[in-house]
Amino acid sequence: MIQLYAWDTPNGRKISVALEEMALPYRVEPVDITKGRQFEPDFLAISPNNRIPAIVDPDGPDGAPLPVFESGAILVYLAEKTGRFLPPTGRGRVQAMEWLMWQMGGFGPMPGQVHHFLSVDEKDRAYGLARYQKETHRLYGVLDRRLTGTEFVAGDLSIADFAILGWAWRHARHRVDLAEYPNVRRWYDALMARPAVQRGFSVALS
Known part of the structure; x- marks a missing residue:
């Protein structure tokens, strides 16, 4: 069970x-x-x-x-x-996965923040920024623990690494010093040294 x-x-x-x-x-x-x-x-x-x-x-x-x-x-x-x-394959599987990711990435995190901020009296920018920064550091800590003793997040290199790397790339904008998370630093540097990753970050997207 x-x-x-x-x-x-x-x-x-x-x-x-x-x-x-x-x-x-x-x-x-x-x-x-x-x-x-x-x-x-x-x-x-x-x-x-x-x-x-x-x-x-x-x-x-x-x-x-x-x-x-x-x-x-x-x-x-x-x-x-x-x-x-x-569905195991085909268009139906793609559409189901699209909408699942839509929910996970947006229609959940954003309404969840509405739930939170409606429950408190404090509404100024400083409070919201502190809340998001605390959660961001917690998530970097989770990633750092996961990478203890393993090269990649799921054992072997996978799409999970690519997904997380896209956000870790912005660590400076998150006001996160990777020196505080040595396993993330090692993982990040190793991925960013890969020629294909470098090409992926250098290609013009805008």
């Missing part, structure tokens, strides 16, 4: 709805984010980004238990596990 680690949030509901639609048996393990439960070591071992939701499938692709974090990755995993709600 799949274990769902979640709380009553939009991202948590994405997965409970999908599990119900896919008729997969599951058990909920509430992670009380109002009490900081997401920062406890046992949850960190499942979700290194300290965010809900996450799942543990006791029957992973290789027969061993598999933890999966990030709601988009969980949805793709469950769809491929069941063969439902994500």
Whole structure:
């Protein structure tokens, strides 16, 4: 039975709805984010980004238990596990993935900030900037821990490295000193030394 680690949030509901639609048996393990439960070591071992939701499938692709974090990755995993709600190939798969990425990248992060700022009295620019900078540094820290003892984020070089590199490239604009994150610095320098990466950054895009 799949274990769902979640709380009553939009991202948590994405997965409970999908599990119900896919008729997969599951058990909920509430992670009380109002009490900081997401920062406890046992949850960190499942979700290194300290965010809900996450799942543990006791029957992973290789027969061993598999933890999966990030709601988009969980949805793709469950769809491929069941063969439902994500076409295996073709135009329909592309469109489903497009709209999934649209939600993950925009229609979630931005309304989520509206939720937050509507709940506080402080509305000045300094407060918002401090909030975003704190979260940005937290994410660089997550990436730094992930890169401990591994060359690339998913083991072998993958599209995940390319996706993250596009944002890490702007670290100076984020007011982030990579010297504070030595594993990110090593990873970043190694990628930026690759001839194809250099060509990708030098090609005219505007």
